[in-house]
Amino acid sequence: MKKSLSILLSLIMIAATITALPFTALADETGVCGDGVTYKFYASTGELDIIGNGAMYDFDESDPAYDSLADDVHYIFIREGVTHVGNYAFDFYPNVEYISVEGTVNDIGIAAFAGCSKAEAINLDEGINSIGAGAFDECDALTLVDIPDSVTYIGQAAFKYCYLNSLYLGTGVEEIAYEAFAYCYLSELELPDSLTTIGEYAFKGNNIYEIILPSGLTSIGEGAFLECKYLVNAYYDGNAENFEALLASEYYSTFDNAALYYTEGSCGENVDYIFDLDNSRVEIYGYGDMEDYAPYTTPFGGNPRIKTVKFSDGISHIGSYAFARCAGITSVDTNEVDSVGEGAFIDCTGIKKATLHSRTKDVGAWVFYGCTSLETVDFGAYSDILPYTFWNCTSLDSITLSPAVETVYMNSFNGSNDNFTVTAYCHTNGIESEILEGTNRKWNKLHYETSAEVTPATFTKDGFKEKYCATCGDPVGVETINQIKTCALSTTTYTYNGNAKKPTVTVKDKKGKKISSENYTLSYSSGRKNVGTYTVTVKFKGDYSGTKKLSFKVNPKGTSLSKVTAGKKSFTVSWKKQSTQTTGYQLEYSTDKNFSKNCKKVTVSSNKTTKKTISKLKGGKKYYVRIRTYKTVSKTKYYSNWSSVKSATTKK
Incomplete structure (x- = not known):
């Protein structure tokens, strides 16, 4: 698809005929490239400016007008006033390093910048509505793209084969077409709420590890996330029924083997759930029992984003294996639940505390199996500790049994650490053996400890707890609460x-x-x-x-220098416009490349300005330049980080 821009040079003749002539790279050139649009090529800098008011011409992939100018262009600026970047206008310009498209452009044409393999940065201003098919295809030096909020459509293969480390999709994007970002090596991707359509193979072959699909989607094309080999979790902001209506093909031909989680759905005959992605929180609500699941069939199992689970009043049963392998959960509180099914929290390696309330009297086997971070268990009215309930809970140093506990079954605490102890009430309520079945560890028949009075610790002094036996009232001791x-x-x-x-x-x-x-x-x-x-x-x-x-x-977000051009006892600095959440810019220049001496700062008070000339300098002197943005808020200036440094030697 190696073509170049054919520029039409206006020849003023008696008949006012317009004839298309090729660029030359021998000197500065100007010419016509659209109705009311001209080009200006600066041979000394490699800058090509497209200026005027109106649309560029569209060119043809098969147009033979390839000329030597393409090899000499390093910077392309589509200036304010231009409304359309022509099809195939700059495709396969091999040495272009920087592309800037200003906000009067409505659409970027087909393959407009395709194959610009050295383009490391592009600037797309607010105002652009559409990015055409293949517009930046095979721009494989491009690592960062910010799609403006004004863009609604991204065309077929628009950024295919770009090696993107970072992608921002604007808040107005509605459609991402076929293969738009295929093989871009993206590791992170955030889809905007405005998105309605994801085309076939749109993100095929990327390195993303998770994806959140917004609720406004109406269509997901076949293979949209195919060959995303690191994609293990997909989240849909809605329920299963709505999601299935979006798919153009079977789930696995769209997402390979990624696990899918919904933000809402049913988990029992009269029980539903809401999964708050922003707060990593699941709420189980309704009335009655949650469904009992077989391993690996639960709607929550293995979900790494779940950190908190709330069981609303009215829920009577937590389903078997319901939250298996949810490593992000840090605590469990059963609230008014009557029973907990087998393996409900198996292998939840992040749980540190489990609170079983007084209504929770039936807890199945394997419930906290493999919860290696579990440190504290409040037993409530739980009476029988079944086999394997606390197997391999290696952080559990000790537990205090409630008066309701009658039986501790064999292997209940196997795999606990070697210092594991059990504290019983001063009356053992029917427990006869002092040996935990299946272990060699003994429990201590001590007073049951409860806090009768707490003096809280502060920033300046320790606090303390006075402890008493809940049964006989004997004082147990004082525990210091460190400040x-x-x-x-x-x-x-x-x-x-x-x-x-x-x-x-x-x-x-x-x-x-x-x-x-x-x-x-x-x-x-x-x-x-x-x-x-x-x-x-x-x-x-x-x-x-x-x-x-x-x-x-x-x-504020920083900006970058485009170039520094030397002049007579002066230099001119150009930079990328950064108008979002900024007031202006601050330039710093010095004869010291480390900016440790001879430094001067210049403030540019408008965030719309992108060029500044510094004069009254010494001739024949090398100056180093850098830039940062600033924003003034309530008389306080906030600065971005400094940009990379560029330099220029002034002319005498």
Whole structure:
């Protein structure tokens, strides 16, 4: 498909005839390339500017007008006023490094920039509506693409064979056509809520490991995610019935072997669920029993995004194997559930605490089998500990049996650590043997411990718990609650990307032990998306008391230098426009490449400006230049990171 742009040179004759002539690369050139559109080629810099008002001509793949100009173009700028980039206009320009298309362009034509194999960066401004078939096909040096929010359609093979490390799909994209991003080696992909159509093989052969399919989808073409060998989990924002209506073919010919999870559905005759993807939370609601599942048939099994499960009032039974292999779940609370089915939480390796309430009297075998992080179990009214219930719970150092426990079956605690102990009430309620069946470990007949009074720890002093036996009232002892030492955010500085930021909080006591999030609540200030400073308020409760305010900031997204052109005792800097969440730019130049001395800064107050000339410099001197964006919020300036450095030697 190796073709070049045929430019029509306007020859002013008596008949005002327009004749198509080829480019030459010997000197600067101008000419006509559309109705009201001209080109300007700068031989010294390799820059090709398309300027004017109107549409470029469309060219033909079979047009023989290939000329030497294609080899000399390094930068292509489609300037404001141009409304259409012509079909095959710049296909297979072998040395193009940078492409910029401004927002007056309505559509980019078929194969307009296809085969520009050295193009490392493209700038697509807001205002573009459509990207044509093969527009950037085989631009295999291209690693990052930001699709503007104004784009609604991305055509067939538009970015096929681009080696993309990063892809932002704008919030207005509605259709992604056949093979649009096939074989792009994408590892991450976020689909916008506006998307309605995914064409056949649209993302075939990528490296994505999970995908969230928005609820507004109306069609998913055959093989849309075929050969995505790392794709293990797919999430659909809706139910199974709606999803099946989207597919043009069988599920496995679209997603290979990826597991599919829905955000809503049924899990019992009168029981439904909602899966909140944003908060990684499943709520089981309705009334009656959840369905009992065979292994590997549950709608939740192995879902790595589930971190919290809530059982609403009215749920009486947790289904067998319902949450098997959900490694992200950190705690279980049965609420008003009467029974828990066999293997319900088997191999949930992230569970640290299990709370079985007083109504939960029937717990099946294998329920917490392989829960290697389980540290705490509250037994409630649970009476019989069945075989393999806590098998291989290697983090379980000790348990306290409730008065209701009557039988501990063989192999219930096999695989626990060597220091594992059991504490029973001071009356054993019918348990005769002091040896756990199937083990050599003995339990201690100690007082049952409960907290009668708590003095909470603060940032300045320790707290303590006074413990008493719940049965006889004897004092058991005092437990120290170490004072709070540190309270920190996971991240204090972000770069704007259009998404709300929510850093996590880690709290540690004076001995460096992490304090559980059950002991505090978090309140985040509103917004947290745009550039600015935001607050997280940590309010302690339970064993701790006090309040701590933490702050983080969102800086603007940076930009990059396009070029630095030397002039007489001056140089001119051009850069990529970055108008989202910015006020302007700050240039810094120096004769020191490390910017440790002789540095001067220049502020450009408009975010629409993309060029600046620095004059009154020394002639014949090499200057190093870099740029960053800034945004002013409430009289405070927030800066992006500095760009990469470019240099130029001024003329005398």
